[in-house]
Amino acid sequence: MAQSIAKEFTKGLWTEIAPFRIVLGLCPILAVTKTVENGIGMGLATTFVLVFSNFFVSLFRNIIPAKVRIPCFIVIIATFVTIVELLMQAYTYPLFLKLGIFIPLIVVNCIVLGRAEAFASKNAPHLSIADGLGMGIGFTLSLAVLSAVREVLGTGAITFYETPIVLFGPAFEPFTFMVEAPGAFVCLGLLLCFMNLIPKK
Amino acid sequence: MDLILLAIGCIFVNNILLAQFLGNCPFLGTSNKMETAVGMSMAVVFVLVMAGVISWMVDHYLLKTLDIEYLRTVSFILVIASLVQFVEMFLKKSIPALYAGLGIFLPLITTNCAVMGVCLINIKEEYTFVQVLVSSFSYAVGFGLALIIFAGLRERINIARVPKPLQDTSIGLITAGILSLSFFAFKGMV
Secondary structure, eight states, rough: HHHHHHHHHTTTTTTTTTTSSSSHHHHHHSTTTTTTHOOOOHHHHHHHHHHHHHHHHTTTTSSSSSGGGHHHHHHHHHHHHHHHHHHHHHHHHEEEEHHGTTTTGGGGGGHHHHHHIIIIOOOOOOOHHHHHHHHHHHHHHHHHHHHHHHHHHHHHHHHHTTTTOOOTTTTTTOOOOGGHHHHHHHHHHHHHEEEEEHHOO | HHHHHHHHIIIITOOOOTTTTHHHHHHHHHSSSSHHHHHHHHHHHHHHHHHHHHHHHHIIIHHHTTTGGGHHHHHHHHHHHHHHHHHHHHHHOOOHHHHHHHTTHHHHHTOHHHHHHHHHHHHHOOOOOHHHHHHHHHHHHHHHHHHHHHHHHHHHTTSSSEEEEEEEEEEHHHHHHHHHHHHHGGGGGO
């Protein structure tokens, strides 16, 4: 049993890592990766929602009628998104302001609904938690990598809790294109290309 | 005059796809053929205007008067999901031609973050009813415009020789980046 849990957990980290192996959840990936702090914050919020929605969808999988399953899943997901929204408003207010409408938009993140439909509605609760956790951490990693590339190239520093860690000397000219909207698309496209170069196994 | 400026702002300057990054999954998913892109755009225009207006009414007359704004996320997604279902049933019965055209794109709209996103932006910006009408329509037109331009570009890419690792989504994203760069030029307008 422990082996199958480990298997479900690790697949989200590499073989099915979102959005590089399965192209889902692009909107938050592109929109909140201006800084590493935002990226990781968004990733953790999504992980929280993924784990709990997967768990509850899996618990109720035999009760929910097949015809109305999607609205039921959405209500479960929306409940946890509201919880995360209120928690962030209470404890990490600056981050809450920066992420803005992208926190309520976790509801329509295709990864969350996708996992509920493809995995949690067919598997036992403990496997679903492992799956949600793996997918969430994989998603957080992708967000961290993309935001690190964008922030380092775009500003020449990484900022945590408003203290910038400057990585390059004063001669470095910030590549502002990277932190603007077009840079997000190009940067993610190039990262996808690199991931395609690395074989799956 | 203000309304015209708002419309231009929503279509070009704050383009929902290329400047605000909302609705990118259908953007990449349905842009391989011009036909599907047009179908998706029409479905979005149709649903977004209705969803924008209804969600504004729900927020204004229900959530605010009862002081339960923390239920906004849940109520909006329910409004959108039931609206999509309702529109689908209505079209199937009364306008079968349009239903056949929009077909599979209607259910996909429930998880299109552009719809939910515009509803939330309308509330955040504290628009009035008329402004909501204009902004929802203009955002939807902006979505359609970007999607159709992008589908045209992709049809050309499909017959070009692209290096293997760059194929499909990767080259799609880079093209979208260049398209986004061209929309960047509108930034100073409003």
